Amino acid sequence: MNSRYERVINAAKHRSLTKGRFKLIYTPTPEGAFFRLYDRNKDPFNKTDISQQEAATFSSMKSDLLKLVAALDSDAKFYDNYVVPW
Numbered sequence: 001m002n003s004r005y006e007r008v009i010n011a012a013k014h015r016s017l018t019k020g021r022f023k024l025i026y027t028p029t030p031e032g033a034f035f036r037l038y039d040r041n042k043d044p045f046n047k048t049d050i051s052q053q054e055a056a057t058f059s060s061m062k063s064d065l066l067k068l069v070a071a072l073d074s075d076a077k078f079y080d081n082y083v084v085p086w
Contacts, residue, residue: 017065022054024061035062 015026021041027034037051037058051058 015065015069017061017068019061019064022057022061024058024065026065035065037061 014028017024018040021039023038023040023046025036025038025046027036035051035058036046036049037054038046038048039050039054043050
């Protein structure tokens with residue numbers, strides 16, 4: 001990999017955060033960045049997004065994931081839910 005593309009490639013990656021039975025997945029796409037929440041106990045294959053049913057958990061985990069990304073990459077910025085590498 002050419003080192004000049006490393007930050008862009010890292011920003012384009014899917015990310016996830018797991019807490020107890022819940023798993024939050026961040027997916028950047030050309031159409032937008034999406035966050036989805038799953039119950040690992042009831043849905044181990046991540047088929048049913050429960051972010052609306054578990055709104056408080058979803059909001060908390062989304063905030064935690066963004067804080068973690070910012071802590072790991074101090075240059076990362078967030079724009080319309082996208083992780084931007086500069």
